[in-house]
Amino acid sequence: MTSYLLVQAVNGLVIGIIYALIASGLTVIFSILKIVNFAHGEIYMLGGYFGYFVITLLAIPPLPAVLVAMALAFAVSVLLERSLLSPLFDPRTERKGDYGILVTFGISILLRNLAIIVFGPFPLRPPSFWPGTLVVGELILSWDRVFAAATGIVILIALLMFLARSAWGQALNAVSQSRESAAIVGINDRLAYTLAFALGGALAGGAGALVGPIYALSPSMGLVPDTQAFAIVVLGGMGSVGGAIIAALLLGVSESMFVALFPDPTRGLSYAQAFSLVVLMAVLLIRPTGLYGRAHAAME
Amino acid sequence: MRAVIPVWIGVGVAALAYPFLADPYWLTVGILAIFYAIVTASWTLLVGYAGQFSFGHVAFVALGAYASALLVKDGGWPIPLAALAAVAVCLVVGAGIGGICLRMRGPYLAIFTLAFSEVLRIVITTENEVTGGSGGLQAATLFHGRSDIPYYLVALGLLVFSLAAMGLMVRSRWGLFFRAIRENEQAAAASGVRVVRFRVLVFAIASSFAGLAGAFYAHYIGMLTPDIGSVDQMGLVVAMAVIGGSESLPAAVLGAIAVEVLVEALRAYGQWRLVLFGALLLLTMRFARNGLLTLGWEQLRRALPRRVAVR
Amino acid sequence: MTALIEAAGLTRRFGGIVAVNALDLVIEPGELVGLIGPNGSGKTTTINMLTGHLAPSAGHVHLRGHRADGMAADRFATRGVGRTFQITQLFGRMTVMENMLVPGLARPGSTRADATPAAWRHLEFLNLAGLAGLPARSLSGGQQKLLELGRALMLEPAILFLDEPFAGVNPVLRDEIIVMVQALHAGGRTFVVVDHDLEAIQRLVGRLVVMSRGTKIADGTVAEVREDPAVVHAYTGDA
Numbered sequence: 001m002t003s004y005l006l007v008q009a010v011n012g013l014v015i016g017i018i019y020a021l022i023a024s025g026l027t028v029i030f031s032i033l034k035i036v037n038f039a040h041g042e043i044y045m046l047g048g049y050f051g052y053f054v055i056t057l058l059a060i061p062p063l064p065a066v067l068v069a070m071a072l073a074f075a076v077s078v079l080l081e082r083s084l085l086s087p088l089f090d091p092r093t094e095r096k097g098d099y100g101i102l103v104t105f106g107i108s109i110l111l112r113n114l115a116i117i118v119f120g121p122f123p124l125r126p127p128s129f130w131p132g133t134l135v136v137g138e139l140i141l142s143w144d145r146v147f148a149a150a151t152g153i154v155i156l157i158a159l160l161m162f163l164a165r166s167a168w169g170q171a172l173n174a175v176s177q178s179r180e181s182a183a184i185v186g187i188n189d190r191l192a193y194t195l196a197f198a199l200g201g202a203l204a205g206g207a208g209a210l211v212g213p214i215y216a217l218s219p220s221m222g223l224v225p226d227t228q229a230f231a232i233v234v235l236g237g238m239g240s241v242g243g244a245i246i247a248a249l250l251l252g253v254s255e256s257m258f259v260a261l262f263p264d265p266t267r268g269l270s271y272a273q274a275f276s277l278v279v280l281m282a283v284l285l286i287r288p289t290g291l292y293g294r295a296h297a298a299m300e
Numbered sequence: 301m302r303a304v305i306p307v308w309i310g311v312g313v314a315a316l317a318y319p320f321l322a323d324p325y326w327l328t329v330g331i332l333a334i335f336y337a338i339v340t341a342s343w344t345l346l347v348g349y350a351g352q353f354s355f356g357h358v359a360f361v362a363l364g365a366y367a368s369a370l371l372v373k374d375g376g377w378p379i380p381l382a383a384l385a386a387v388a389v390c391l392v393v394g395a396g397i398g399g400i401c402l403r404m405r406g407p408y409l410a411i412f413t414l415a416f417s418e419v420l421r422i423v424i425t426t427e428n429e430v431t432g433g434s435g436g437l438q439a440a441t442l443f444h445g446r447s448d449i450p451y452y453l454v455a456l457g458l459l460v461f462s463l464a465a466m467g468l469m470v471r472s473r474w475g476l477f478f479r480a481i482r483e484n485e486q487a488a489a490a491s492g493v494r495v496v497r498f499r500v501l502v503f504a505i506a507s508s509f510a511g512l513a514g515a516f517y518a519h520y521i522g523m524l525t526p527d528i529g530s531v532d533q534m535g536l537v538v539a540m541a542v543i544g545g546s547e548s549l550p551a552a553v554l555g556a557i558a559v560e561v562l563v564e565a566l567r568a569y570g571q572w573r574l575v576l577f578g579a580l581l582l583l584t585m586r587f588a589r590n591g592l593l594t595l596g597w598e599q600l601r602r603a604l605p606r607r608v609a610v611r
Numbered sequence: 612m613t614a615l616i617e618a619a620g621l622t623r624r625f626g627g628i629v630a631v632n633a634l635d636l637v638i639e640p641g642e643l644v645g646l647i648g649p650n651g652s653g654k655t656t657t658i659n660m661l662t663g664h665l666a667p668s669a670g671h672v673h674l675r676g677h678r679a680d681g682m683a684a685d686r687f688a689t690r691g692v693g694r695t696f697q698i699t700q701l702f703g704r705m706t707v708m709e710n711m712l713v714p715g716l717a718r719p720g721s722t723r724a725d726a727t728p729a730a731w732r733h734l735e736f737l738n739l740a741g742l743a744g745l746p747a748r749s750l751s752g753g754q755q756k757l758l759e760l761g762r763a764l765m766l767e768p769a770i771l772f773l774d775e776p777f778a779g780v781n782p783v784l785r786d787e788i789i790v791m792v793q794a795l796h797a798g799g800r801t802f803v804v805v806d807h808d809l810e811a812i813q814r815l816v817g818r819l820v821v822m823s824r825g826t827k828i829a830d831g832t833v834a835e836v837r838e839d840p841a842v843v844h845a846y847t848g849d850a
Contacts, residue, residue: 097407101406108535109535109581271422277419280415281416480702487696487700492689494717
């Protein structure tokens with residue numbers, strides 16, 4: 001029994017790393033554009049399909065394929081931001097918060113249904129990155145999960161370093177604190193908006209590409225991670241990437257444990273989806289600013 | 301308003317004559333359009349007037365539908381009583397949601413209500429012994445004849461009732477208070493508006509109308525699946541409200557009818573329809589934020605001679 | 612005579628910061644009090660606690676002798692406590708008249724039949740009557756401040772808290788506001804005015820309360836307070 005729980009816990013950590021990628025993307029978008037991106041799950045979903053097609057059509061090895069998928073997700077996000085989100089940057093736009101909610105909600109519907117048409121409504125199982133499993137004592141883990149976890153960790157570290165050390169990373173930080181001040185010191189805030197949205201999309205897309213072989217792809221695979229990402233972002237404090245990562249790992253493990261320990265196995269799996277939603281609702285009720293949050297100012 | 305009365309009479313006559321002139325397929329479309337009109341109008345009351353951004357509205361449609369259907373099926377209740385009870389359930393749960401969300405604003409409220417809606421859908425799907433799950437639940441139908449005309453008339457009656465009730469509310473001081481809360485909650489409180497009471501109230505009212513629509517739907521279609529409370533359904537309602545005009549009850553109704561008619565007219569295009577509505581929603585938000593129909597109405601008003609200008 | 616509003620040991624903490632520290636304040640009916648102090652002295656926080664927009668961390672608020680701390684802001688409003696805000700808070704997309712009718716109709720027992728003429732009366736007094744049909748956000752900054760005052764007046768308040776009514780206001784309008792407040796005060800309303808414009812405050816008020824770093828450091832007539840060394844120190848000493 002303990003080995004079962006151990007395996008579940010480790011699986012939970014792996015999925016937590018995936019959640020962390022999705023959630024940190026959402027956090028970056030939120031802290032700079034000040035909107036909640038309801039289409040985030042769909043970029044994640046697109047990343048999954050991009051990864052799959054890149055591997056099957058171009059026969060590229062897994063790691064470059066993930067990077068290409070991230071680049072494609074980045075490009076799609078730039079397109080979306082420039083065409084649909086530019087009013088967020090315009091001072092004449094009223095109630096930007098409402099606009100962000102409605103437009104990203106609309107984008108999610110568009111992308112999801114477009115995906116159903118293009119990719120078909122049935123789940124798609126990409127081939128494994130690396131077939132086989134890793135066995136360490138009582139721990140059994142598929143290589144795909146190991147790869148996903150390792151790549152995810154590398155991406156997260158790269159993200160944190162980018163935000164803390166690079167010029168653009170610090171520029172993003174500045175814009176997230178005060179767009180006007182950032183513009184005054186010469187930062188191109190318009191570009192910052194696009195970069196933030198695209199970066200967030202790339203992270204979600206990368207998560208999708210990594211998850212394909214583990215959980216299969218389908219056009220609506222973005223719905224549940226979307227709400228999970230919200231749960232994580234709120235838990236970790238809207239605007240704190242580090243907090244999002246920690247919260248994501250916590251959620252991944254506890255969700256796994258919930259399924260493992262739920263008395264009725266068939267119901268347990270079904271209710272697993274509801275687990276993060278209930279956590280989300282509970283956190284919003286208790287502390288809308290999350291556990292680590294900066295006291296976040298009301299949207300405009 | 302006076303110059304517009306002939307228009308209203310014309311609309312009324314057309315609405316009453318419609319079921320007798322339309323073929324059965326388009327009659328069904330008309331009934332569904334009315335169903336969506338009630339749901340969209342009540343969403344507009346909640347979001348457009350009172351500013352309470354809820355993405356969980358269709359959860360109450362599902363709640364109303366399943367509650368009413370189950371009370372008839374398992375409890376042996378007569379349909380009108382079951383429907384009334386279902387509306388009451390939605391009123392209470394809606395008030396509850398409004399009450400626990402008091403500290404939430406904007407996107408937080410949207411996320412919370414979305415999560416609530418999804419949890420409800422998951423519960424309905426999982427507890428399939430009671431609800432039939434994804435396989436569906438059969439619900440008793442209101443009428444047993446072959447024609448759908450009685451259903452249409454009931455639906456029309458419910459729509460008129462709903463619009464009259466919501467319209468009265470909006471014109472009364474409650475309407476002022478809702479809008480004040482939307483514009484500036486802090487100023488509203490400083491002006492003596494009982495914010496807590498009115499936020500709970502608007503949630504309760506909007507949810508009741510959604511539940512009413514849901515109960516009607518259940519006893520009209522006769523078959524329920526958890527999808528009536530899905531995110532895509534919510535998306536459809538949002539598209540209807542935004543395309544019509546999210547801050548006006550009549551515009552919301554017209555938006556619902558227009559979109560539903562389009563959905564049916566483009567049935568041949570299958571999945572592309574939802575893509576179209578997503579795109580239409582986005583284009584409207586981007587370029588005609590107050591809604592296409594509101595935009596059209598404005599153009600019409602400007603084109604008409606001064607004397608006829610409304611208000 | 613029962614005090615109109617009384618604060619006893621009023622305290623408010625934000626995280627580790629004590630914004631208001633054990634404040635005792637009594638306002639009698641009919642007074643015209645100025646509340647001044649350097650930035651960050653806790654003036655707005657105090658007003659927020661005395662009008663129900665913030666709950667105290669400790670201490671009591673009494674309204675006409677009854678405990679009122681923890682009461683919601685709208686209940687303070689309907690019990691005759693009106694206020695304006697540092698940054699004007701209006702119902703931007705609603706018309707000027709609608710802005711006035713919201714508090715007018717929020718008062719228990721009011722009807723449109725009495726609220727509407729009352730709104731016109733106040734709008735005339737504030738020289739805003741001609742703008743009644745315009746959206747509030749289309750008004751100039753000064754007009755918006757006056758509208759906010761009008762909105763507070765619709766509550767028929769016994770006491771009015773004005774938070775920085777002279778901020779960013781041109782001298783002509785400033786003088787108009789002073790005259791209006793004096794007229795309203797002569798008509799029986801109590802005022803507590805917070806502002807940094809010391810010249811305007813001194814022309815207006817009889818009694819001056821000075822706060823610094825969350826504590827009341829002086830409370831007396833304008834002449835007394837002006838000479839008080841603690842007050843001078845607070846304004847010129849360490850920032």
